[in-house]
């Protein structure tokens with residue numbers, strides 16, 4: 528048994544505790560309270576005191592692409608054009624060996640552990656790179672095996688067979704910490720029949736699903752009218768893809784995939800009725816404000832997501848489009864752009880955004896019974912953030928000091944299942 532103590536403990540499930548402590552026994556948290564209370568109960572226990580610091584649940588980065596960590600900064604010249612970005616990315620990826628991709632993915636996972644991120648929702652096209660990276664770094668996560676470019680109904684059965692094979696090969700190596708899900712990439716790169724097959728399989732086997740959805744005005748136009756940015760690609764590959772002439776979210780619902788309660792990444796262009804569908808189907812949202820801004824895709828209505836009661840977490844997206852995995856910075860950015868969004872319904876508080884960065888992400892990934900708060904019974908996935916930098920002084924309010932004056936570089940300890948993963 529060990530006791531972690533610090534000037535502030537933020538359980539997230541309850542108000543911050545001044546001069547707090549957390550008891551960790553093995554993999555789990557067994558008590559949270561004031562330092563006096565906890566030390567009074569266990570006067571001879573080993574205490575690790577972090578002093579002027581904050582102990583909180585580890586951050587959940589619920590949308591990432593670790594396997595393209597090597598492309599950090601390599602795509603910034605084409606970021607104004609999403610299609611060119613995707614095409615350049617594919618070219619760069621094809622020129623790299625599996626070892627290079629794997630090593631970069633591991634460094635991406637290390638960036639996360641140094642940033643207090645204890646859990647990733649990682650999308651993998653190759654699958655193995657992100658999966659092995661999370662395991663090697665000792666982190667928790669779900670690796671969502673992504674579909675290949677498969678928008679044609681005529682090949683849906685074969686596309687699904689290939690996907691199932693990749694899924695099975697990863698699932699055989701899943702661990703207590705890292706599980707495997709599926710990611711049909713997007714409404715316009717996956718056929719209706721393939722969505723249906725994935726939906727049936729995922730619902731029958733309780734497999735977690737994540738989808739890029741309603742990410743841009745270009746996607747909107749394509750799904751709604753059948754015209755626009757991807758039509759040349761379909762023509763080039765001789766693909767038959769018919770626009771459903773609805774919103775992306777309505778279309779996804781019509782395929783049956785929302786029955787699998789997927790985690791929907793981005794949701795920038797969603798309407799109130801789309802949000803109502805997301806809520807009704809028990810789906811969730813990975814909010815990626817920095818990636819959305821870097822592509823110029825617009826503002827996702829973050830406060831509307833929160834007010835609707837949909838589980839919403841934060842995602843860095845890939846470092847090729849962010850260019851960093853720093854959930855504190857993502858939180859700050861999320862709060863700032865939500866406040867500044869034209870038509871913003873209200874101000875987002877620091878407390879709400881910290882909740883999204885921890886418990887929200889855990890709930891969005893279906894992991895909130897295991898992680899996301901500091902409460903007895905939960906796994907000891909914990910981040911410790913130093914609060915003694917001059918740029919954080921004075922700490923008048925611990926939540927605003929964390930969100931508005933701290934970054935990942937203030938993180939001094941990261942635990943997963945009670946074990947340090949800061950320097951694996």
Ligand SMILES: [Zn+2]
Nearest residue numbers: 739792844845
């Ligand atoms: Zn993404």
